[in-house]
Amino acid sequence: MARSAVIIGASVAGVRTAQALRASGYPDAITLVDQDPLVPYDRPPLSKQFLAGAWTTDDFSLLPAGQADRLGVEILRGRRAVSLDPGRRVVELSGGAALAYDVLVVATGARARPSPWPVPDRVFVLRTLSDARALRSALRPGRRLIVIGGGFIGAEVATTARDRGLSVTVVDPLVAPLARLVGDKVGRYLARLPGRYGVETRFGVAAEAVVADGAGLSARLSDGEVIRADLAVVGIGTVPNDDWLSRSGLVVDDGVVCDERGRADGTGSVYAVGDVARWYSPGHGCHRRIEHWTSAVDQAACVGQQIAQPAGTPPLPGADYVWSDQYGVTVQLAGSTHATLEHHWVRDQLRPGRLAILYSKGGLLRGGVTVDWPRAILACRRALARRAPVAEVSRTLAGMLGSPSGAAQPRTAAAAGGRGNHRARSDAGKDASETETASRSLRAKPDVVPEPGKGR
C-alpha cells in the first residue's frame, strides 16, 4: 500500500503542516480532512477585517484549490474524524469511511466554550466563519452590544462593533481582564483602553444571567445592575476538540499530550499541532496547550520537518507570541509575561501611545508586552531566542526612542534602562514605575517624527 500522511483539521495548524511536509521534501500522499465544507480559511480576520466587512473570504483562504493541487494535497471536506485506532493506523471518518495512514497529525483545534445562556439569534460566540457571518449580519449601527469576557476575542469584537457604530459594553469578572496574561499593573493600563475608545466596561463584575427581553436581551450582573442590549457576544475561552480520541489510547488531558516536538505520548506515528495539542515545554517544565496562531505555525513546521526528515532534529518552537488589534492599538506579547516576574516600562515621550514592558528574572529577559511598537516586540523575541540580558534589550529599545526609522539608532548611545527608584503605585496610573526614557538629545526632532499608529 502507498505510504501516506493524514492530517485531521484544515485550519492553520493542519494546513501549515501539509505545507511544511512538502517544503521538507515529504514525497508521499498527503490527505487533509476537515469537518467544515468550506475552503480552508484563517481565523484571526474573523474578529477583525472580516467582521468589519473589509475583507471577503478570498482574502484569508489558507489553501486555495490551485495551491492544494500544486502541493499534491488532497482535501476531504465536510468529513469529521470520529475515532482512531493507532494500533492498526486507521482513522474512522463520519459517514463510515476509514482512512489508513503511516503518519497521522491531529489538528482538530478547539471550539468556543458555549454560552451558559443560549438565546438563539441574540447571543453569539465567535470561532468559525459561520459564527462570524451570523454575528456580522447582527452588528448593525445603533444597536447595543454586550460583550461577555474581556479577553482578546472580546476586545476585538468590541472594537469592531464600536467601529461599526454600535454602543458596546464589555463585562468581565476581573478588574483588569488581561491581568491573567500580563500581571495586574500592565493589565490595569490595558483596561483603560476601551474607555478611551468609547467602549463602556463593567470590569470586576460577573455576568450572572442573560435572558431574552422583548426583542432584545437583559444581562444581570453580580453587582445587581441589569444591562439591556440587542445582542451579546460571549467570549469565555475554548474547549479542545479531543473528544473523538477518548477511546484511542492516546493520552488526552485538555488536549493531546505530546513530547516537546509534538509526538503524541504512547505512539510512534501520531502527532498533534495547534489548539488541540498539549506539548511538553522544556523551558516551563510542564505540558502546555498554547492557542496562539504563531505557535500553531511553529509546531506545524517542527512536525512537518520531523516526519519528512526523520533523521534530523527540527528546532523547537520559539517563545510564545501573540498579538491583538484592539481599541485602536496593537498589543503584542512575547515569552513569559507573568505577574511574578520583575518588569519595567519603556516609554517614548515623543510617541506617547507607544509602550514596552520588559519582564525579567535574574537579569535575563523573560518576556515583553508592547503597545503600538512592533519593532520593540521583535527585539524582545530575538533577545528571548538568544537568552539575552534584559539590560541589553532595554538599551536596544532606548536606541529606538523617537526615531523616525527606528532602525539606525546606535544601541550604545543610550544609558537608559535602569529600573529607576520609583515604587509602583497601584492606582496612580501610567507613570509610577516606568523606566526613565533616553535623553532628548537621542531623539529625532519632533517635526520629523511620524504619527504614532499605523493609520487604521
Next chain:
Amino acid sequence: MPWVKADRDLCKGYGNCAMTDPDVFDVDGDGTVLVLRESVPEADRSRVEAAVRSCPVSALSVQDE
C-alpha cells in the same frame, strides 16, 4: 532565483517573517516590513518560504524570476 515581494499596505508589523528569516526581513520603526534582500539564493528558498507562511496577513510572496 526566488524573488521576495512584500505588500507594505497589508503588513501589520506582526514580525514573524523577521523572526523566521532575519537575513531577508526586518521591521522598521513604524512597524512595517522591510525586505533586506529582494533576491535570495536558491539554497535559501525553504527558509524564505517558511517566512512567507509565517505571515498572518499574507503580505509576503516568493516568485520565481
